Amino acid sequence: MSATTIIERPAEGATVYHPKTSEAAPAVSVRGFSLWYGAKQALFDNTIDIQSGMVTALIGPSGCGKSTLLRSLNRMNDLIDGIRMTGSISLMGDDIYAPAADVIALRKRMGMVFQKPNPFPMSIFENVAYPLRVDGVRDRRIVQETVERSLRGAALWEEAKDRLNESALGLSGGQQQRLCIARAIAGDPEVLLMDEPCSALDPIATAKIEELIDNLRGQYTIIIVTHSMSQAGRVSDNTAFMYLGRIIEYGETSTVFTQPRVQRTQEYVTGRFG
Ligand SMILES: Nc1ncnc2c1ncn2[C@@H]1O[C@H](COP(=O)(O)OP(=O)(O)OP(=O)(O)O)[C@@H](O)[C@H]1O
Numbered sequence: 001m002s003a004t005t006i007i008e009r010p011a012e013g014a015t016v017y018h019p020k021t022s023e024a025a026p027a028v029s030v031r032g033f034s035l036w037y038g039a040k041q042a043l044f045d046n047t048i049d050i051q052s053g054m055v056t057a058l059i060g061p062s063g064c065g066k067s068t069l070l071r072s073l074n075r076m077n078d079l080i081d082g083i084r085m086t087g088s089i090s091l092m093g094d095d096i097y098a099p100a101a102d103v104i105a106l107r108k109r110m111g112m113v114f115q116k117p118n119p120f121p122m123s124i125f126e127n128v129a130y131p132l133r134v135d136g137v138r139d140r141r142i143v144q145e146t147v148e149r150s151l152r153g154a155a156l157w158e159e160a161k162d163r164l165n166e167s168a169l170g171l172s173g174g175q176q177q178r179l180c181i182a183r184a185i186a187g188d189p190e191v192l193l194m195d196e197p198c199s200a201l202d203p204i205a206t207a208k209i210e211e212l213i214d215n216l217r218g219q220y221t222i223i224i225v226t227h228s229m230s231q232a233g234r235v236s237d238n239t240a241f242m243y244l245g246r247i248i249e250y251g252e253t254s255t256v257f258t259q260p261r262v263q264r265t266q267e268y269v270t271g272r273f274g
Pocket residue numbers: 037040042060061062063064065066067068069080
C-alpha cells in the first residue's frame with residue numbers, strides 16, 4: 001500500500017495515511033480520546049498509533065491541543081483541577097488510565113523533556129543519577145556506568161566529564177537540555193516525550209538536539225511537539241497535524257509536508273496560517 005493511501009477515518013474530519021511503520025507493534029495507541037478542562041473541551045475524539053522506535057512530530061497552530069495530548073500520554077494532566085477525559089490510551093498494550101495503573105511506573109516508562117530545561121539544583125552527576133537514586137539503586141559501579149552511558153547517549157559526555165561534580169545550573173541552556181535528556185535516558189524509558197525541546201535554545205544548540213534526536217531514533221520511541229515546520233521535517237518519520245483539538249491528518253512526514261490531503265494541513269505547512 002502506498003504512503004498516501006487513506007486507511008481509516010477515525011474521527012470526524014481526520015485523514016490518516018499509512019505512517020512509516022516498524023516491525024514492532026505501535027508503542028502508543030490512542031483511541032477516541034477527548035479531554036475537557038472544566039467546561040472547555042480541548043481534545044476531540046482523537047485516534048492515533050505511534051510507531052515504535054520512530055520519531056513522531058505533533059504540529060499545529062497555537063492552542064490546537066498538542067501539549068494537552070502529549071501530557072495526556074504520561075498522565076501529566078492528572079493534577080489539573082476539573083479535568084475530564086474519555087477514550088483510551090495504551091502503552092505497549094497497557095491501558096494507562098486503567099484504575100489499577102501505576103502512574104509513577106508509567107512516567108518512568110515515558111520520560112519527558114520540557115520546553116525550558118529543568119535541571120535539578122545539584123551536580124551534573126546527581127542529576128543524571130537521580131532516576132537510579134529514586135529506584136534505590138545502591139551499587140556505585142552501576143550508577144557510574146549509567147551516568148556515563150546516559151551522558152554519552154545525550155552527546156554531553158565530552159563536555160561534562162571533567163565537571164561532573166559541578167552544579168548543573170552552571171551549564172549553558174543547550175547543555176542543560178541535553179542533561180535533561182540524559183536524565184530521562186538514565187531512567188531507561190520506552191518513550192521520550194519532548195514538548196518543544198528547542199524553543200528556548202539558539203540555532204547551534206538546536207542543531208545539537210536535533211542531531212541527538214536523530215541518534216536516539218530506533219532506541220526510543222520519540223514524540224515531539226514542535227512549532228517549527230523545518231524541525232519537524234528534519235527530525236520526524238511521521239507527523240500528526242492538529243487543528244482545534246483534533247488530529248486532522250497523520251502520516252509519513254514527507255507526505256504530510258509535500259502532498260497533504262487536507263486543505264488545512266496544506267495551508268499550515270505552507271505557512272498560510274499558524
Ligand atoms: N490548564 C489548563 N486549563 C484550562 N485550559 C487549558 C489548560 N491548558 C491548556 N488549556 C487550553 O486547551 C487548549 C489546548 O492547549 P494546548 O496548550 O494543549 O495547545 P498547544 O497546541 O500545545 O498550544 P501552544 O502551541 O500554544 O503551546 C487551549 O485552548 C488552551 O487554552
